[in-house]
Amino acid sequence: MTWEIVLRVALVAVAFLTLPLLVGQTEHKVMAHMQARLGPMYAGAFHGWAQLIADGVKFAQKEDLTPREADGPVFRLAPAVALLPYLLVLLVIPLGPGDLVGQPLDVGLFFVLAIVGVGVVAVLMAAWASANKYALIGGLRAAAQLLGYELPFVLAAASVAMAAGSLSLPQIVASWRPWWLLWQLPAMLVFFVAGLAEIRRPPFDMPIADSELVFGYLTEYTGLRFAFFLLAEYVGIVVISALTAALFLGGWHGPWADSVGWLWMLLKTALVAFVVIWLRVAWPRLREDQLQRLCWLILVPVALAQLILTAAVRVALQ
């Protein structure tokens, strides 16, 4: 029993360390080709496959700076706080049918939503502790954005939980049916958009808007701590993609799900991650007021309407 837990945690850790790099490399290449470039071509000799490893080595060599006016311990702790929640989230996302999941949790969805919300603490810690005006503005923007988008995020997730009648992620995936694609479509869109905003990906990258805020709450970070924040962003993509795939796209459902269910889950996750990258390349950044408007005037009402629809269909079916 003990070795099984160790094995599961080790596998989740491996996924935590490799999947973000895969997404990062895909982003390098996809973004390059979408801009009629080639992207990294030298690192690792074959189409720059080792570019992110080279980047990691570079980050590790850089000087670890803490600004004199910064709040040292908080400043140094923030990257870990940003990174850790996503690791814990990966633990409860089901990969395949049965118990092919890091740790089956009855309140999995609740756990996920609660722990993703910790991200805002990391951002505020980094922003305040940096003692830098750009970092502070970026951090406050991020706080407003994350708190605002938390609501449609949770409401959309609640809709699918209501449809499945369970908070356990494996349970939700197991009770998923293809016609839910249509029934939960608005919730899926709201969840995906709010998820993008949660991980501060373009077009919701107002907190780190580099053309006006240098790099927002990351301005003062260098070296490995900066790399941790970057890693957190890419784990965030993996987590949001995997959650969207698990909650709304049916996770491991697909032909021969019993044997290759995990492959379906990975495929769907990769597809959503591709869309995340695609949106970054294609769309401009939302202005701060547009960003809040989208959240409160579009996403929240749509999510509430979806909740009513879900409840109505559930009652009608019984």
Add this chain to the structure above:
Amino acid sequence: MSIPGAGLGKGLAVTLKTLVSPSITQQYPDVAPELPPRSRGVIALREENCTVCMLCSRECPDWCIYIDSHKEEVVVPGAARPRQRNVLDRFDIDFSLCMYCGICIEVCPFDALYWSPEFEYAEYDIRDLLHDKDRLGEWMATVPPPPPHDPNGEPSKEETAVAKRAGTA
């Protein structure tokens, strides 16, 4: 009346189309670039064609061509008196000044200057960009052959001259 959000769709379509079409990046140091046949890379000198008329040097907007010469007497057997001929001592082009306008090549009446497509002659020291007549002569090997005559064009001056001479003689 445009549909709201049409621009978002267009952005996605454009990026997707670019994604699936081949990229335009050239892998330059690894793969030699495909240059147009008459590219202006460097100026080559055919020394034996030069008569030291100095036209190129005078027409050069940057004054980047340096020419020195001396006269030699050539005794032609049977002639009443020895002839004089210019001998080229120095023909330098300073490529740190040259702006690649090609006027020297256009103006040369004796076809002593040519465009060569070679371009990899960067130097660490700017003084090394001064190419002497031997260096300029080495570039001659890289000059491409002239383009063939346009089959629908007028016949060349040489051809009409020969024909005229043959007709009148």
